[in-house]
Amino acid sequence: MGAQEIDYVELYTADAEAMTDYFRSDLGFALVARSAGPGRDSVLLRQGTARLVVTTGEVTGAFVEQHGDGIADVAFRCDDVTATRQGALAAGAVDADVPHGGPAVSGFGSVVHTLLPATGTADGLPAGFGWVPSGESRGERPERIALLDHIAVCVERGSLDSYADFYAAGFGLTRYSAESVRVGASSMESVVVRSDSDGVTFTLVAPGPSEGSGQLDAFLSRNDGPGVQHLAFLVDDIVAAVREAERVEFLNTPGTYYDALGSRLAGMREEIADLRATNVLADRDEWGYLLQLFTRSPHPRDTLFYELIQRRGSRGFGSNNIRALYEAVELDRLAAR
Structure with missing residues (x-):
């Protein structure tokens, strides 16, 4: 059920x-x-x-x-x-x-x-x-997005366990992973729940028990409560997808990130120039590599944004994936002040 x-x-x-x-x-x-x-x-x-x-x-x-x-x-x-x-x-x-x-x-x-x-x-x-039916064709542009990889849901501080329990009891989703991330004075906690079929994956995120006010507090204020923070789309080739999305505003990544990437991910050294040029983040887990990039919100109240994600064997939602999101958005938010 x-x-x-x-x-x-x-x-x-x-x-x-x-x-x-x-x-x-x-x-x-x-x-x-x-x-x-x-x-x-x-x-x-x-x-x-x-x-x-x-x-x-x-x-x-x-x-x-x-x-x-x-x-x-x-x-x-x-x-x-x-x-x-x-x-x-x-x-x-x-x-x-x-x-x-x-x-x-x-x-x-x-x-x-x-x-x-x-x-x-x-x-x-x-x-x-x-x-x-519209009767319209998609034209010659390649179809880069394969599926909706996951949905990130922002909820109130201290409510993660109750929401995870709700989706387990009500919809049969099971807990997959949990994570806590701190950047400066703010922090984030997360729990990933997914269906046994892998067809439904929610990354539940909430402000952590820290003194500072961070990006998730700001989202909850702008959104007037819990809501979908972002949709993550699985793509076949993230570098190509980013280059084709010429008008989309993506988050910037500091150059120092790529300076250290070669030693951290030796298997991707030949691709670092392309990743740097497109601001794509890269990491790996025990199964393989993960590439991702987050957009700025195209919506007037900055309530929803989008992610492109490419999996080269990576299956999980461990600390590197979730930390990359939080740190990228938090650094962009602080730089805009």
């Missing part, structure tokens, strides 16, 4: 045209279909198996006013929708209304989870929207 795959994530935004252009022109998504309903206009974007629904209109008003642009729905494919709903309610969730039907239950903050059968729909499109 539980969540097996992420069917789609739905972004509520005040400017659907700008965000659709960002995902299509800058990150290479294809526009697959459109949908219109009472107080709602949506587009479906796809690259690899990653599916994004971008929605604007009256139904998004209260969410966007409170949180700014953000992920409002992380839809799960479930082995048994009825049993998953009952398990989620028993774990503390409540039934939630979504404009395109349901069933749906509450998750974290204002984010809900629409529950869908594992078999999907006959036309392969997310259920309940009444899609009209």
Whole structure:
């Protein structure tokens, strides 16, 4: 019983045209279909198996006013929708209304989870929207993104264990790893939970028990509570993907990082020039190498950003992956003061 795959994530935004252009022109998504309903206009974007629904209109008003642009729905494919709903309610969730039907239950903050059968729909499109295929082709740009690798969820200080327990009891996700990172006066704690199928992975992050106020405190303030901090997309070639995303603003990496990278990762010495030129971070775990880079937020309230990640054998979410995110964002935040 539980969540097996992420069917789609739905972004509520005040400017659907700008965000659709960002995902299509800058990150290479294809526009697959459109949908219109009472107080709602949506587009479906796809690259690899990653599916994004971008929605604007009256139904998004209260969410966007409170949180700014953000992920409002992380839809799960479930082995048994009825049993998953009952398990989620028993774990503390409540039934939630979504404009395109349901069933749906509450998750974290204002984010809900629409529950869908594992078999999907006959036309392969997310259920309940009444899609009209766009008829558009993706053009000649290579399809770099293969799938949605993980979702980072920012929650309140001291709440990690309760959220991890909630997703274990309600959706069948299990704890994979935990980490604590400190940078200067601020700190972060994290717990990774994932489904047995590996189709759902949440990196739950929260401010640590430190005296200073850091990036996660700032996110919780801007977002007015818990929410999706970033979406991480798995790519086939991160250097090529970054070079093709010419208009995307990525975080900068200090040159000293690459000065030490050759001795730390001897197997990547020949690639350091390309990594330096694109600001890509590199590390490894016991299974292999991990390459990643984080965008600056393209949203007005700086509430959501994105990650490109390439795995060369690496399977985990240990300290190096999580520390790289926190340190990169924290250094960028401090430099902007």
